[in-house]
Amino acid sequence: MGVNANTPPIAAREHTVESFTREFLRELNFGQGVDLDRASENDKYLALARTVRHYLMERWLETLRNQYSDQAKTVAYLSAEFLLGPQLENSLLAADLDGVANEALAALGISVDDLRGVEIEPGLGNGGLGRLAACFIDSLATKNVPSIGYGIRYEYGIFRQTFVDGRQVETPDNWLRLGSPWEFPHPENAIEVHFGGRTEAVTDGPEGARRWVPAWQVMGIPYNYMVPGFGNGRVNTLRLWSAEATKAFDLQIFNSGDYVEAVRAQTFAENISKVLYPEDSTPQGKELRLQQQYFFVACSLRDFIEQVLPADYDLANLPERITFQLNDTHPVIAVPELMRLLVDERQWDWDAAWAVAQKVFAYTCHTLLPEALETWPVELLGRLLPRHLEIIDRINEEFLAQVRAQYPGDDARVDRMSIFGEHPVRSVRMAHLATVAGFRVNGVAELHSQLLADKVLSDFAQMWPDKFTNVTNGVTPRRFVRLANPKLSGLITESIGDGWITDLERLRELEPLAEDAEFRRRFREIKLANKRRFADVLMQRDGIEIAGDAMVDAMVKRLHEYKRQSLKLLHIVSLYEGIRSGRLPLDQVTPRTFVFGAKAAPGYYMAKETIALINAVGSTINADASLQGRLKVAFPANYNVTLAESLVPAADLSEQISLAGKEASGTGNMKFALNGALTIGTDDGANVEIRKLVGDDNFFLFGMDEPAAATLEADGYHPHAFYEGDRELRAALDMISSGIFANGDASAFAPVVSSLLQSDRFMALADFRPYLDAQTRVEEAYADQEAWSRSAVLNVARSGYFSSDRSIQDYLDRIWGAKPVDQNR
């Protein structure tokens, strides 16, 4: 009997404890090959993961079937990073199985919570940009948007951070070592990617045509991951590419008898997806990184065109079927790659190809720091991708002709706008290429988008004002409220129903409850329970002891000078100095736990020194019995998504203290506000929007705004004058210089101190006094717990805007023009 291709291959699984138990034991026995009584924790985790994944499988297949029949406009989110975080809990939630799984396993004497602890999170991202990509694919699925995420399956994710004598030491993150139950490799769908070689004129083609004669190639193996929507039956796909040596390549060398060379070649190929670059903000211009970028983009474009689209698809209609969203400049080499596919491989006329290319790419910029804008030396790009360099050259030539026509005689403008920069060496400015090719360019918060258009890309915004738009970032409420904070979620749902999980603006309905004393009491009770849970996690995970009930004051983000962890540190040292000198009576100091989480790029000297200083200050303060435990510094190593999920719900105070005009958006700020922490922050990134929404009374604003910072910088900033002019600042810096935090070694932290005193690029000293004053306001506000919890509830109630569902809706409206499809027809 023939099988109808559209027949669901498996019967719907029952959401009962009995059938879940049966599936789980089957996975344990047949998947892992062990009996229950001999199974390790890892066996049980893998069996549970596979059981849960089975429940999502029917919906995945269904979604894929519809994708082919619908042929709806699709969003391809191209990102070198997806910082997914733990998968088990999210999959249980999406499959609506947490209750059933808990019950089923409990009856077998197994705790689901314990098994969650076995999972190693896929940390395939550096920080904000990678986590944003993960939130976005969650929202795309939940909002029923046909979409696919494309990225790299790094064998090693972001390094594991450890501290040795307080200094950061990096170790490899071998996240795949215990098995990876969430991925589906498809080696049969491998795609070849070429590199190197030269170009040559095509003699039998159109006039001027050239072709690429590459020197070597690798294979990209797709690994598919399920991306379940919440409560809607859709399961989208995340496709991550892994590099392998091609057979042809191997064979050639094997045939030449050089076995060792063949194995070396294999390793060479596999290197491409070996490890995530841990640099964030200062691109190193490394060849392997460009290989990674081209590798995943070449695989993804070919995959979409040849596997996702129907075989007979007329690519002239591509803009109706797809937007490739470029997550920062990392995937921008996709632009010349698409041109090459159309012009070289399909013999399209250049203008026709360019017309299509200009309608399928949109570019999101995530930074304002000039040093973070990627550029590739022409020498390197030409060596690795000679044909792409020629194509970029032509794009630039035609673009600059347009600039000259529009601004005759303005050579300076032409130089500023060129895709090629000349200093220090001739290089391709990837942000310019993205802006020229993209039909939209967006920043990630209102202020950031404004500054992009007014400063970083102002020439382009003048030429194409309609190209520029804003989409303020967001975070997924599923992971960062519902999963991370089950108690608060329960209280919210009890009060307003559970519609908020997919319609976060409904949190507004909590506003009146801010005036309800009983509601506030329960809110405080939950906060306290979350603090105790966090304290337990810190003890178990790091052996760090903190008070269960002190104010939790959290600063978690990459270590970078512009984010100003050093300013936070100066506050702590100033408190300590005040207590030691008798200026601050101990009983007037609010009991606080300062929590830091921060990784430094391995080559970022000042960031690593700052980590060492935080740890040194922490050790001294934590060991000083005279403080009677009122102040504590907790700096757990290796901050990651898993730890965020227990810290964020416990926090009272969220530190968002970057120099105004430097933080593109921030997303941690949103997670904290949604979990009822109050923000102390500058007018930077999305803080601006948070403050507008939650209200000035419920936000501690301090410091220079962006125009003030720009003016101070232009007028000449002299940090030493601030040191001279502020007794407490001087005392704090002098205390660090005294060596008290380094067993008397006065030179220990001299680089950090002198960097602050001599250059202080991000003007921490200028904002010190306003910051200290704001911290005093925090203490006063915190003393009135009724008022504080009222503010905290209002933060929750008014932060619904920061759902990534809203961000995705904005992308749909302002950029993609795609529509959600109805899954349950």
Ligand code: 26W
């Ligand atoms: C190696 C070059 C490089 C340069 C920049 C690597 C990575 C970057 C990223 C753009 C850095 C990053 O993660 N940016 C952050 O993006 C978040 C999501 O939009 C924002 O919330 C943060 O403000 C921004 O710093």
